[in-house]
Amino acid sequence: MKVLVTGGTGYIGSHTVVELIEQGYEPVIIDNLSNSKIKVLDGIKAISDIKPRFEKFDICDIESLDKFFENNRDIKAIIHFAAFKAVGESVEKPLLYYYNNLVSLMNLLRAMKKYNIANIIFSSSCTVYGDTEELPVTENSPVLPAQSPYGNTKQIAEEILSDHAASHKDFNSISLRYFNPIGAHPSAHIGELPIGEPENLVPYITQTGIGIRKELQVFGNNYNTPDGTAIRDYLHVVDLAKAHVVALKRLIDRSNKRNYEVFNLGTGKGVSVLEMIESFNRVSGLSLNYKIVDRRPGDVEKIWADTSYSAKELRWETESSLDEAIKTAWDWEKRLAKEK
Numbered sequence: 244m245k246v247l248v249t250g251g252t253g254y255i256g257s258h259t260v261v262e263l264i265e266q267g268y269e270p271v272i273i274d275n276l277s278n279s280k281i282k283v284l285d286g287i288k289a290i291s292d293i294k295p296r297f298e299k300f301d302i303c304d305i306e307s308l309d310k311f312f313e314n315n316r317d318i319k320a321i322i323h324f325a326a327f328k329a330v331g332e333s334v335e336k337p338l339l340y341y342y343n344n345l346v347s348l349m350n351l352l353r354a355m356k357k358y359n360i361a362n363i364i365f366s367s368s369c370t371v372y373g374d375t376e377e378l379p380v381t382e383n384s385p386v387l388p389a390q391s392p393y394g395n396t397k398q399i400a401e402e403i404l405s406d407h408a409a410s411h412k413d414f415n416s417i418s419l420r421y422f423n424p425i426g427a428h429p430s431a432h433i434g435e436l437p438i439g440e441p442e443n444l445v446p447y448i449t450q451t452g453i454g455i456r457k458e459l460q461v462f463g464n465n466y467n468t469p470d471g472t473a474i475r476d477y478l479h480v481v482d483l484a485k486a487h488v489v490a491l492k493r494l495i496d497r498s499n500k501r502n503y504e505v506f507n508l509g510t511g512k513g514v515s516v517l518e519m520i521e522s523f524n525r526v527s528g529l530s531l532n533y534k535i536v537d538r539r540p541g542d543v544e545k546i547w548a549d550t551s552y553s554a555k556e557l558r559w560e561t562e563s564s565l566d567e568a569i570k571t572a573w574d575w576e577k578r579l580a581k582e583k
Contacts, residue, residue, distance in 0.1 A: 245269045245317050246491065249302055249351070250324030251295070252279040254435045255366065255424055257287060258484035259322060261433070264291040266488050271315065273308075274325065275301040278438055286433035302347045312358045320362035320494065322487055323351060326396070329442040330370075330541040333393035344396035345403070352407055355414070362494040364487055365404055367418040367505070369476070369546055370394035378513075379549040382420070382505050391541035401505070408503035415502045417490045422476035422509030422548050424483045426568035427575035434575030435480075444475075444516065445569070448523050449576035451531055459531060461516050463538035466545065472516035474545035476509035479563035479571070483508055486559045493557065500556075509548030510561045519569070526570040 246263055250256045251272030257279075263270045264287075272284075272295050281297075288294040300307040302325055312318065326344045327333065333340040348365070355363065371394065372380045373387030389395035404416045425445045427434025437446050451459040464471035486508050493499050514522075520531050554560050 244319050244495070245271055245315070247271050247273065247315075247318045247321045248324065249273050249321065249347070250279075250326065250366075252276065252281065252283040252297070253324055255421070255480060255483060256322075256324040257283045257433045258428060258480050259324075259487045260287055260295055261290050261428065262481075262484045262488050264293050264295070268488075268491075270295045271318065272297045273300065273302060273311065275299060278327070280436060280438070283433060283436065289432040290428060290430050302350055303343060305350050305353070308350050308354055309357075312354050316358060318358070318360055320364070320491055321351060321355065321360065322364045322366075322491065323348065324366045326366065328393060330391045330393050331539060333391050333396075334541050337392035340392045340396055344393075345399060348400050348403060352403070356411070361413055361415050362491070363416045364490050364494070365400065365416060365418045367401055367420045368394070368397045369420050369422045369507070369509070369548065370543070371398045371401060371420060372546060374543050375546060378545065379511060379547050380507065381549040382507055382552050390543055394541075405503050412502065415494045415497075415499060416504075417494060417499065418503075418505045419486060419490060420505060420507050421483060422478060422507070422546070424480040425477045426479045426481065426563070426571040428481060429571055431571070431574045431578045434572065444519060445572050448519065448531065449572050451533070452523060452527055452529050452573065453576050453580050457532065459520070459533040460536045461533050462536060462542060464535045468515055468545055470515050470517045473542060474513040474515050474547065476512060476547035477514050477519070477565060477568065478508065478510050478561050479568040482561040482563055486553070486557065489557050489559045506553040506557060507548040507550055508553060508559075509550055511548055511550040513545060513547035514565060522565050522569045523573065526566050527573050
């Protein structure tokens with residue numbers, strides 16, 4: 244079965260492509276390479292012995308997208324990752340985020356209707372819950388005002404999918420609300436590959452450990468948390484990638500209970516920034532140099548998932564420990580250093 248993976252050379256997308264191949268699917272990637280590199284395809288091939296078909300264009304370009312589907316009428320499902328994702332940048336450039344993240348989704352939905360494609364999995368985020376006081380968050384927790392334009396694009400995208408599903412009974416969609424993916428493939432052939440300034444904590448940690456950065460900046464130590472630093476739910480990216488294949492099978496088998504569903508994907512445990520540093524120190528044998536600085540605009544204080552619904556319905560749970568995930572990220576960083 245052919246599956247379109249938008250943003251498939253990105254961090255989560257590339258790991259999901261590997262899992263799709265291993266489960267017998269034929270992924271086809273569209274990516275404009277705005278935040279990824281073409282060499283990721285070589286990493287996928289090194290793991291799976293298959294180099295997936297790749298087309299470079301921006302899915303905000305409706306003409307290019309229409310031409311793609313004209314030539315690929317055997318696509319049966321879509322996994323949609325392609326989006327801008329930096330919280331801080333979205334605060335500075337909100338229109339860029341609203342255009343890119345929402346027009347791309349609407350273009351896909353129009354194409355799905357035109358070419359009779361029924362199934363789409365949407366890459367959502369725990370940012371839809373805003374600065375919640377209800378912990379852990381369930382899929383029924385209130386969707387509070389977004390803390391950033393990025394978070395708001397995820398909220399609006401989910402509303403678009405929900406409304407579209409309500410008006411099209413033959414349309415099936417699942418939104419996967421990720422918490423914080425970390426780590427890399429155990430082979431160290433693919434991993435998080437930030438272009439320019441990283442957007443997530445772990446690349447900052449590993450880049451500091453390898454010597455690219457002199458010190459790690461910890462944004463705030465006066466949060467209402469046990470050690471004062473922000474708390475997140477960090478899950479291994481390979482575990483997260485596997486969840487996409489499980490969700491895809493749910494749509495294809497029509498075992499979904501509604502034609503639009505949402506699931507939390509996390510470990511169910513909150514981990515602070517300082518605890519992340521301690522984990523890195525354990526697996527690397529180093530003592531990471533860090534400095535406390537001011538809070539960052541758009542950051543949520545603390546959030547972690549209630550994963551009982553995804554465990555029950557998807558029969559999916561994380562398998563890797565925090566230290567195991569951090570170790571794969573460190574192995575990946577060391578590999579990148581050797582290649583330079």
